[in-house]
Amino acid sequence: MSAPEVITADNLTRRFGGLVAVEGYSLALRAGELVGLIGPNGAGKTTAFNLLTGVIRPTSGRIRIAGEDLTGRAPNALARRGIARTFQNIRLFSDLSVLENIMCGAHMRYGASIFPTLFQLPAFRRAERVIEQRAMEISELTGLTHLMGRRAGDLSYGDQRRVEIARALASEPTALLLDEPAAGLNPSETETLVDLIRGINRQLGAAVMVVEHDMRLVMGLCQRVQVLNRGRLVADGTPAEVQNNPGVIEAYLGTRRNGGANA
C-alpha cells in the first residue's frame, strides 16, 4: 500500500491579471517522498510553491493537507498542519542568535497562549523549555550546535541556509518545501546541503519537495521529478523518465535557444 498523501493539489490555476502563471497543476506528495520541481525561468515553480503553502490563493483548484481541504487558507493555518517552507531569498532574523531563530520555528507547535506568555506564567516557562530542547535536537541534526550563540546575520551564506532549514524543521513538519536551497552556495556547501536534505528525509521521515535550478542536484537527490513549462506540468516521473521526456527536452532547449535556461 502506498504512503498517505501529505499534500494533495487538484488542478490549481493562478492568474495574475491576464497572465496565467500556473495552469492545471496537480500534485500528490506522499509521506516520506523526495520530489523535485524544475522548469525554465518563469515556468511557475515559485508560484506553485506559493499556492501549496497558502502564500497566494489559487484562482481555481483545491489544496488538501492530509485530506483536509485548506484551499484559500492563510500560510499559518497550513503551517500548523505540518507544512513548512524556505524562500528563495533567505529570511532570517539577522539580529537574533541561531538558537533564537530556530526557537521561532518551534513556537509554531509548542508556543504557550497569549496570557501565560504576557505574564511569564509557569505554562510559558514550561513551553520555553520544551522549545529550547527541541531547538537543540534540531541543531544536532543540522550540524549547527557550535553556532547556536552566534548572531544569524554574521554567519556565512551556507550556514544561514542551514539555519533557515533548521527553523523550518523546528515546527516538526510532515512536508518541507525548499525553494532553490542551493542558490548562491559553493560546491562544497551544496554537497553538505544535499546530505542534510537526505538526512531530514530519512531520519525525520518528512516529505521534501525542492525547487532547484541545479539539475544534477535534483536528479541525484529526488525519487520523483515534476517539470513545469509555461505554467503547465509537462512531466512527472523518475529522474530517468523525465530526462528522456521529449516535452522536457523541448522546454529546456526551447528556452536555451532563446537564451533563458540556466539549469
Ligand SMILES: Nc1ncnc2c1ncn2[C@@H]1O[C@H](COP(=O)(O)OP(=O)(O)OP(=O)(O)O)[C@@H](O)[C@H]1O
Ligand atoms: N505576483 C505576481 N504578479 C504578476 N506576475 C507574477 C507574480 N508572480 C509571478 N508572476 C509571473 O508568473 C510567471 C511565473 O513566475 P514564477 O516566479 O512562479 O516562475 P519560476 O519558475 O519560479 O521562475 P524562476 O525560476 O525564474 O524563479 C512569471 O511570468 C512571473 O513574471
